[in-house]
Amino acid sequence: MSAAPxxxxxxxxxxxxxxxxxxxxxxxxxxxxxxxxGPEGIWAxxxxxxxxxxxxxxxxxxxxxxxxxxxxxxxxxxxxxxGHDALARMEEIIPHCAVITQNIxxxxxxxxxxxxxxxxxxxxxxxxxxxxxxxxxxxVLGKPGVPECEQCGGLIRPDVVWFGEMLPEEEWDxxxxxxxxxxxxxxxxxxxxxxxxxxxxxVAKQSGAYLVEINPEPTPLTxxxxxxxxxxxxxxxxxxxDELVRVxxxxxxxxxx
Ligand code: OAD
Numbered sequence: 001m002s003a004a005p006x007x008x009x010x011x012x013x014x015x016x017x018x019x020x021x022x023x024x025x026x027x028x029x030x031x032x033x034x035x036x037x038g039p040e041g042i043w044a045x046x047x048x049x050x051x052x053x054x055x056x057x058x059x060x061x062x063x064x065x066x067x068x069x070x071x072x073x074x075x076x077x078x079x080x081x082x083g084h085d086a087l088a089r090m091e092e093i094i095p096h097c098a099v100i101t102q103n104i105x106x107x108x109x110x111x112x113x114x115x116x117x118x119x120x121x122x123x124x125x126x127x128x129x130x131x132x133x134x135x136x137x138x139x140v141l142g143k144p145g146v147p148e149c150e151q152c153g154g155l156i157r158p159d160v161v162w163f164g165e166m167l168p169e170e171e172w173d174x175x176x177x178x179x180x181x182x183x184x185x186x187x188x189x190x191x192x193x194x195x196x197x198x199x200x201x202x203v204a205k206q207s208g209a210y211l212v213e214i215n216p217e218p219t220p221l222t223x224x225x226x227x228x229x230x231x232x233x234x235x236x237x238x239x240x241x242d243e244l245v246r247v248x249x250x251x252x253x254x255x256x257x
Contacts (some may be wrong), residue, residue, distance in 0.1 A: 009184075010103050012210045013240075014247040018096035021087050022200055026189020026215060028105050029079040029194035030234040033074070049070050052162045061146045061155060068158045072123055072137050075105045084111035086237035091115065093250055098178040102190060102197050104160050117171045117178070119197050121160035130154025134183070154158040167196065175200055185209035188233050192221040
């Protein structure tokens with residue numbers, strides 16, 4: 001175990017045409033978004049079935065909205081960290097780069113990543129449960145209580161995947177295709193416990209990708225990976241990107257146009 005890429009990974013970085021990142025709450029921890037599991041995690045303080053399910057919303061929409069409004073405001077006030085930035089820089093160098101994320105915080109797009117598949121939705125989006133009309137946070141957060149659709153009066157909900165709900169089909173299919181085509185697959189900041197998303201790194205491995213995990217702690221995926229880079233992604237991903245730049249002899253601006 002090490003925090004630095006091995007010579008084998010450097011070789012892969014030199015020749016890869018496709019690098020795919022699969023991210024979880026850990027990549028956003030250094031931006032100030034709490035993770036889900038562990039003693040300080042969100043699920044240590046709140047019960048998922050009382051806040052993040054359709055049953056909970058039907059039972060108590062005001063409580064669910066209060067919680068999401070609180071998280072929306074926190075997330076609006078934070079910024080991508082060097083881990084998100086490094087993935088966006090890699091996309092400038094590698095022809096086929098994709099980020100598959102379980103996070104709803106939109107930080108990959110805000111960092112400049114363009115090919116982003118959001119498996120669990122996006123907290124900046126909302127929609128009417130009755131007619132499907134989409135709403136931004138500017139509209140819903142401006143209304144007191146539970147926001148209602150301007151078109152049909154239906155209840156508006158956050159565009160996130162709740163417990164018991166299906167993952168969005170297009171994002172799922174695109175994620176599987178990206179995993180199957182990856183030369184290097186990076187599993188970053190995820191406990192790799194929540195299925196079906198957690199099956200994606202396994203698909204990449206079975207399809208021949210060099211599987212790398214970046215996490216301060218081992219996970220159930222660790223025994224399967226080709227390389228475990230142990231430490232925070234805000235430190236390790238910039239090192240990996242610097243190595244990519246070095247072995248390819250290219251430069252990046254560090255900024256997306
Ligand atoms: P978890 O909270 O389960 O796991 C976070 C992971 O990030 C752990 O393995 C930590 O060790 C790691 N970590 C912590 N700090 C880190 C850092 N600075 N750099 C890198 N890694 C770090 O979060 P997820 O795996 O994302 O689902 O959880 C998956 C899903 O479970 C979420 O998308 C959410 C939740 O219930 C839904 O809401 C549908």
